[in-house]
Amino acid sequence: MSVANEKLEDQPVSKQRLRLWLQMLKTTRFIENELREELRLGFQSTLPRFDVMAMLDRTREGLRMSQLSKQLMVSNGNVTGIIDRLVQEGFVMRVQVKGDKRATLVRLTPKGIEKFAEMAAEHERWINEHLKEIDETEIGHFIDILSKVREEDH
Amino acid sequence: MSVANEKLEDQPVSKQRLRLWLQMLKTTRFIENELREELRLGFQSTLPRFDVMAMLDRTREGLRMSQLSKQLMVSNGNVTGIIDRLVQEGFVMRVQVKGDKRATLVRLTPKGIEKFAEMAAEHERWINEHLKEIDETEIGHFIDILSKVREEDH
DNA sequence: CAAAAATACTTCAAGCCTAAAATTTTGAGC
DNA sequence: GCTCAAAATTTTAGGCTTGAAGTATTTTTG
Numbered sequence: 001m002s003v004a005n006e007k008l009e010d011q012p013v014s015k016q017r018l019r020l021w022l023q024m025l026k027t028t029r030f031i032e033n034e035l036r037e038e039l040r041l042g043f044q045s046t047l048p049r050f051d052v053m054a055m056l057d058r059t060r061e062g063l064r065m066s067q068l069s070k071q072l073m074v075s076n077g078n079v080t081g082i083i084d085r086l087v088q089e090g091f092v093m094r095v096q097v098k099g100d101k102r103a104t105l106v107r108l109t110p111k112g113i114e115k116f117a118e119m120a121a122e123h124e125r126w127i128n129e130h131l132k133e134i135d136e137t138e139i140g141h142f143i144d145i146l147s148k149v150r151e152e153d154h
Numbered sequence: 155m156s157v158a159n160e161k162l163e164d165q166p167v168s169k170q171r172l173r174l175w176l177q178m179l180k181t182t183r184f185i186e187n188e189l190r191e192e193l194r195l196g197f198q199s200t201l202p203r204f205d206v207m208a209m210l211d212r213t214r215e216g217l218r219m220s221q222l223s224k225q226l227m228v229s230n231g232n233v234t235g236i237i238d239r240l241v242q243e244g245f246v247m248r249v250q251v252k253g254d255k256r257a258t259l260v261r262l263t264p265k266g267i268e269k270f271a272e273m274a275a276e277h278e279r280w281i282n283e284h285l286k287e288i289d290e291t292e293i294g295h296f297i298d299i300l301s302k303v304r305e306e307d308h
Numbered sequence: 309c310a311a312a313a314a315t316a317c318t319t320c321a322a323g324c325c326t327a328a329a330a331t332t333t334t335g336a337g338c
Numbered sequence: 339g340c341t342c343a344a345a346a347t348t349t350t351a352g353g354c355t356t357g358a359a360g361t362a363t364t365t366t367t368g
Contacts, residue, residue, distance in 0.1 A: 017285040231325080
């Protein structure tokens with residue numbers, strides 16, 4: 001590729017991608033702020049707790065701490081603290097894995113399942129409202145682009 | 155709208171929007187994790203500090219604390235702590251606004267300008283690499299969709 | 309089988325983040 | 339000038355987050 005090409009084509013695209021990234025960040029931050037507020041006022045809960053409960057709701061038999069932190073892309077030590085508080089509140093319980101005394105299985109309590117169902121219904125409504133401008137065709141396209149980013153990046 | 159319609163059309167779209175949101179979150183979290191690591195290893199810095207410096211670099215005459223927190227969409231008290239550390243490191247300085255003793259102007263020091271220039275160049279390269287799968291046509295489309303979300307939501 | 313390496317998790321220190329309360333200063337209305 | 343609401347920022351308490359160090363257990367390997 002020529003030097004002229006680099007100046008005329010690569011540079012602008014690189015700046016555009018940067019602009020796109022800043023928009024992505026701003027938009028997700030905006031929606032996260034809204035959700036945080038809604039969870040706080042409506043359920044006296046937080047986003048991280050909701051995320052953990054959502055993951056546990058999908059796997060009722062429970063998940064290991066390491067699986068949780070990997071799926072949520074947050075550190076190991078972080079999950080420990082969030083689970084501590086959820087256990088404290090009675091929404092989650094720790095169960096020993098038999099055959100491996102190092103591991104812990106974490107699962108929702110009946111109270112946790114009930115609470116999550118309420119939160120999830122509202123959550124879906126909030127998201128649908130915030131993203132209402134994106135139509136069915138765009139959703140698919142958008143998801144494709146996003147998954148390409150994560151695939152490529154390994 | 156009929157009940158049948160609601161079941162056949164609204165429900166699925168609402169689920170799809172939810173899925174889209176989860177993908178957005180996962181993708182931005184992934185890229186943020188990469189950037190955090192790169193800033194830490196390459197510059198002994200952090201994402202929040204970089205964000206603040208980026209904002210200050212765009213407005214060399216300085217910004218008020220309140221403008222900073224509004225632009226970055228983070229709380230007032232949060233910015234105080236980040237600026238404290240940047241001042242400590244010598245990259246930022248606080249200047250009194252004359253005519254209003256309540257307000258503080260914050261601006262980059264020469265050392266801060268220099269440091270930021272280095273970081274910004276690398277940062278643009280990292281973003282361009284992570285988003286390399288998104289071509290010029292898609293970028294524009296993507297940005298349009300994102301801005302619609304924030305517009306609509308007020 | 310004993311030593312070493314790997315795995316699962318927790319603890320720790322430091323930084324980021326929020327909402328709410330506190331502090332200081334400003335600006336109106338009297 | 340005085341009073342008081344509004345504005346700009348900091349402080350505070352509590353929760354989230356990370357990377358690194360620590361503990362216990364399991365697996366590998368010599």
